[in-house]
Amino acid sequence: MRFPAFHALVLLTVLTVPIRGLPATPTLALPNGVLSCVKQRLSLGLLPNRHAFPSPKLQKSRLVDEVMKSKNYWFDPQFAAYLEAHPDEVVPLARAWYASEMFPQMIYPRFVQVVGKKRAHLMLDPRILCRTDDFLKWSGEYLRNHPQASGIELRAEFAKTLGxxxxxxxxxxxxxxxxxxxxxxxxxxAGLKFQNKSFMKEKLLSEIDPKSASPQTKQAFASGFGMEILNRPMNKDLDKSxxxxxxxxxxxxxxxxxxxxxxxxxxxxxxxxxxxxxxxxxxxxxxxxxxxxxxxxxxxxxxxxxxxxxxxxxxxxxxxxxxxxxxxxxxxxxxxxxxxxxxxx
Structure with a gap:
């Protein structure tokens, strides 16, 4: 039996409330999959937690740890889930990653109009961004038949159409x-082969939180896919790409x-x-x-x-x-x- 994450949280709360002075039921009474799901989403700030609200900086640090562990980096579904929970972060990231006002001012509104604000984070994926016209045309048709589709589903189904x-x-x-x-x-x-994990973590942290990155950090890393592509004709930082x-x-x-x-x-x-x-x-x-x-x-x-x-x-x-x-x-x-x-x- 599968429990939605919200129901799992309610169940976790109920099972840990003392009854008539008795000790709370141990959380290990929950199915392992449910407990794991709740813990993971709480750690990333995707579910409410009355005992602890991780700071935005801590949430991002934990998220970076998770996407590095999976080795899917910014294509990890956990990053998509984070952005769907924090849709207002998409525009600043688009501006930082692609170094042009065209993306937040012209491209982002087109995504919002077709796929909605919650799914508009898909524009950050360069594999979608370079196919913007085709993706938005296809998405409009797909969402008419599948209005509840998630951003992850849209990305996967669109990919299938390209062969x-x-x-x-x-x-x-x-x-x-x-x-x-x-x-x-x-x-x-080269960035994965020649650089260590500390390099990759610092790079990802600077990309997900560009405002907090120091001038030295910004100088050391190409922040986002757009900057990586801009560097190629200049043969800049190829060992870090x-x-x-x-x-x-x-x-x-x-x-x-x-x-x-x-x-x-x-x-x-x-x-x-x-x-x-x-x-x-x-x-x-x-x-x-x-x-x-x-x-x-x-x-x-x-x-x-x-x-x-x-x-x-x-x-x-x-x-x-x-x-x-x-x-x-x-x-x-x-x-x-x-x-x-x-x-x-």
């Missing part, structure tokens, strides 16, 4: 064994994966390995829609005899946090370096 895509990532590595290890375990972003770069073009992925300065830095004597992935399209952050920072840029990439017209949708996309091993279909090894890419405006 899968084939993308590539080139990497300089020391050996075929290293490539096979990555195929089996997945590819972590939580984004994994991929391309729809295998020739471009191979060339960048071998000749990019970061690749030369990480494995100066390494060989090229090209990771071919079949990935849910939703998991790709495309540089289109509100995340198109290149505007109407024109030109093409020349890679040997291959010409690739500039298309922000296909040239480069980002996978947040890590590439899961089940997405990696195969790994191609190169005995010779690929041609270096050149961009022609």
């Amino acid at each position: 899968t895509s084939k993308v590539f990532r080139g990497m300089r590595l020391q050996s075929a064994d290293e490539a096979m290890q990555l195929k089996q375990s997945g590819i972590q972003s 939580i984004l994994v770069s991929v391309s729809d073009w295998m020739e471009l992925a191979a060339s960048v994966g071998y000749h990019h300065g970061q690749a030369e830095k990480m494995a100066p004597n390494g060989k090229l390995f090209l990771f071919e992935m079949d990935i849910p399209e939703f998991e790709l952050i495309r540089q289109v829609g509100p995340l198109n920072k290149g505007g109407a840029r024109r030109g093409f990439y020349q890679i040997g005899n291959q010409r690739i017209d500039y298309d922000p949708y296909k040239i480069e996309a980002f996978i947040p946090y890590q590439v899961r091993p089940e997405w990696i279909r195969t790994v191609h090894s190169y005995n010779e370096p690929p041609p270096r890419w050149h961009f022609q405006p």
Whole structure:
């Protein structure tokens, strides 16, 4: 039997009230799942507690601990639940994460109009944000038939409509064994691979509470997905990035994966390995829609005899946090370096 969280809280209160002077019934009398649910939601400030109201700062610190434990970070359902309980925090986060008034003043009202204020936190997810028009059109239709759908449900159902895509990532590595290890375990972003847990916790705390972050902290971390994307063309803080770069073009992925300065830095004597992935399209952050920072840029990439017209949708996309091993279909090894890419405006 499943207990809604509210009923569990009522039951917990009843069972702990002394009756005619008798000791309170131990809370362990509750089913483990109910007790665990109540404790977790109380700790995150999602349920009332007459004995203790955690400060906002403590709530956020506990939330960061939970999303780090799950390794889903800001895609963890607990973060969505927190924002649904604190919808007024969405606008400040949008402003801080994406560094533009366009997001709180123009994008946020569109989300509120279609999905409601409680679900408008979905705009913070860059996988949705880059598909704003399609998502809002689809959501309007879905909510007409499922008016009680949660934000988590909307996100999951929308993702199903997008299918899968084939993308590539080139990497300089020391050996075929290293490539096979990555195929089996997945590819972590540099921020997860090279930085420690303290770094990640401080970064997440600065992102969920940007007003309290010191100037030094703001300087040390890219606050949010938008700032991470803005840093990429400048090759800024790549060792701290939580984004994994991929391309729809295998020739471009191979060339960048071998000749990019970061690749030369990480494995100066390494060989090229090209990771071919079949990935849910939703998991790709495309540089289109509100995340198109290149505007109407024109030109093409020349890679040997291959010409690739500039298309922000296909040239480069980002996978947040890590590439899961089940997405990696195969790994191609190169005995010779690929041609270096050149961009022609």
